[in-house]
Amino acid sequence: KDSYIQPHARFKPESIFYLKGEIASLQLDNTGKLLRRFILNEETPYIQIPADTFHSLISLKENSSIGVITVGPQEQLYRKEAQFAPTEKENYMEYFDHLKSFV
Numbered sequence: 001k002d003s004y005i006q007p008h009a010r011f012k013p014e015s016i017f018y019l020k021g022e023i024a025s026l027q028l029d030n031t032g033k034l035l036r037r038f039i040l041n042e043e044t045p046y047i048q049i050p051a052d053t054f055h056s057l058i059s060l061k062e063n064s065s066i067g068v069i070t071v072g073p074q075e076q077l078y079r080k081e082a083q084f085a086p087t088e089k090e091n092y093m094e095y096f097d098h099l100k101s102f103v
Contacts, residue, residue: 001064004096007032007056007082010049012071016057018045021064024103028054032084034102040066054082058103 007028016025018040025047027036032054038047039060049055057066070078086092 001059001062002096003059004088004092005056006087006092007054007085007099008079009052009054009082010070010079011051011075012078013051014049014055015069016040016047016049017067017069018042019065019067021059021061023064023066024058024060025049026056026058026099026102028056028082030054030084032082037102056085056099058100060103 007026021041023040025038025040026034027038027049029035038044040047081087086095
C-alpha cells in the first residue's frame with residue numbers, strides 16, 4: 001500500500017487495468033499539478049494514459065495490483081522520469097504524502 005512510483009511519462013500510450021484492490025491513477029502536468037484523477041477498481045477496471053503524460057499510481061487498499069500494457073516495440077529508452085519528483089532511491093516520503101493528498 002505504501003509503494004511509491006516516481007511520476008513518469010511513456011513515449012507511447014499505456015493501458016493500465018485493475019487486477020485486485022483499489023488504485024488511484026494520477027495524471028500530472030509538467031510541473032506536477034494534478035490534471036486528472038481516476039480510481040481503478042471492479043467497477044472501473046481500465047484506463048489508458050496518453051503518450052507523454054506524466055502519471056503515478058497510489059494503492060488505496062492493501063495488496064492491490066494492476067497490469068500494464070504498452071505499445072511496442074519497446075525502445076531502450078521507453079519513458080522519462082518527472083524532474084519535479086524524487087526518484088524511488090531518494091527521500092520521497094514528503095512528496096509521496098503530497099501525491100496522496102490528491103486522492
